[in-house]
Amino acid sequence: QRVGFALVGLGHLTLEEILPGFAHCKKSKPVALVSGDPDKMSKVARQYGIKPENCYSYETYDKLKDNPEVEVIYIVLPNSMHAEYTVRGAKAGKHILCEKPMANSAKECRQMIEACEKAGKKLMIAYRIQYEPLNRQVFELVRNKTYGKVKWIEAVNTQNQVHDDQWRHKKTLAGGGALPDIGLYCLNTTRYLLGEEPTEVSASIYSTPGDARFAEVEENVSFTLRFPSGIIANCATGYGTYNAKRYRVYAEAGWIDMDPGFAYHGLKMTRAHAPNGHEVKEQPTVPDKSQFALEMDHMAECVRENKTPYTPGEEGLQDQLIMEAIYKSARDNRPVKLPAVSKLDAFR
Numbered sequence: 001q002r003v004g005f006a007l008v009g010l011g012h013l014t015l016e017e018i019l020p021g022f023a024h025c026k027k028s029k030p031v032a033l034v035s036g037d038p039d040k041m042s043k044v045a046r047q048y049g050i051k052p053e054n055c056y057s058y059e060t061y062d063k064l065k066d067n068p069e070v071e072v073i074y075i076v077l078p079n080s081m082h083a084e085y086t087v088r089g090a091k092a093g094k095h096i097l098c099e100k101p102m103a104n105s106a107k108e109c110r111q112m113i114e115a116c117e118k119a120g121k122k123l124m125i126a127y128r129i130q131y132e133p134l135n136r137q138v139f140e141l142v143r144n145k146t147y148g149k150v151k152w153i154e155a156v157n158t159q160n161q162v163h164d165d166q167w168r169h170k171k172t173l174a175g176g177g178a179l180p181d182i183g184l185y186c187l188n189t190t191r192y193l194l195g196e197e198p199t200e201v202s203a204s205i206y207s208t209p210g211d212a213r214f215a216e217v218e219e220n221v222s223f224t225l226r227f228p229s230g231i232i233a234n235c236a237t238g239y240g241t242y243n244a245k246r247y248r249v250y251a252e253a254g255w256i257d258m259d260p261g262f263a264y265h266g267l268k269m270t271r272a273h274a275p276n277g278h279e280v281k282e283q284p285t286v287p288d289k290s291q292f293a294l295e296m297d298h299m300a301e302c303v304r305e306n307k308t309p310y311t312p313g314e315e316g317l318q319d320q321l322i323m324e325a326i327y328k329s330a331r332d333n334r335p336v337k338l339p340a341v342s343k344l345d346a347f348r
């Protein structure tokens with residue numbers, strides 16, 4: 001029996017990636033929708049075979065508790081709404097899959113974790129990269145030290161964000177600019193690959209003066225993470241330049257490049273090493289799978305088999321704490337120390 005999902009928010013991500021992604025799922029199915037736009041919702045419901053009585057508004061959202069077909073609520077709303085809808089969803093007795101960034105503050109992240117714990121429900125953050133096969137291959141190469149010890153990582157995630165008066169440019173709704181939206185991929189993927197937590201961050205921020213897109217949220221953030229083993233990650237994110245969604249891992253005897261590494265589709269790995277003194281470059285391929293399908297099926301499996309998700313709420317909280325340190329470092333113009341944390345690997 002597939003696990004039934006309710007999708008909350010019918011914006012770009014839900015319509016263009018998540019709902020089509022269910023076609024590639026083996027364990028999950030869409031059974032309910034929540035939206036503030038009844039006309040759009042009834043069209044989408046017809047398209048995906050969702051019953052009219054399983055369509056809810058934000059006001060009737062809590063009634064999901066009386067719908068046994070819904071086991072997981074997938075929250076795909078502006079960032080500032082993640083905490084409220086997670087807490088209400090957990091109170092309605094449902095497991096929660098929440099889009100990234102988890103929330104706009106560590107305080108909200110803690111409330112979300114507590115609410116799900118109290119309700120005895122699972123909380124997973126939708127870190128799709130960690131369910132994607134090529135990125136998982138990089139993980140294996142790094143963790144198995146295939147090319148020796150990793151010394152350095154560089155990661156970049158940029159896009160020229162269109163100014164269309166959307167929530168991403170408003171601080172109260174988005175929490176920040178490029179950093180929580182796309183810079184988070186550099187941070188989260190680096191932590192995922194290394195299995196270590198940074199102990200120090202230093203950062204600088206720049207926003208083009210007079211550009212209305214950056215009146216409330218930042219444009220560019222460059223940040224460096226220092227890890228206990230000595231590894232340094234140089235990361236950069238921005239809302240004002242053409243798409244770049246790539247990272248490269250440098251190890252003693254080789255490097256692994258993912259370009260693009262953070263896109264939805266068409267990811268490409270190049271790895272180089274010199275086993276007999278001559279450089280060999282390889283480009284392994286895997287079937288292009290919907291990362292959203294893989295991620296949703298993981299959540300479904302956790303529900304059916306009563307397992308902790310691979311990217312639980314604690315992952316989102318840790319990223320939020322590091323992002324807060326990144327902002328502090330840029331504000332104070334000095335490195336910021338982070339508390340030593342090692343527990344996150346216990347989830348892996």
Ligand code: NAD
Nearest residue numbers: 009010011012013014076077078079099100101126128167
């Ligand atoms: P979007 O603007 O396209 O959709 C947001 C939806 O929320 C819309 O349907 C809108 O009507 C609804 N909404 C409800 N209340 C709102 C309010 N007060 N203000 C604005 N919109 C409101 O956004 P999106 O790109 O679909 O992003 C939604 C979430 O998904 C965000 O948290 C974002 O970070 C995340 N996201 C994740 C990925 C990924 O790759 N995992 C990609 C894109 C977006």
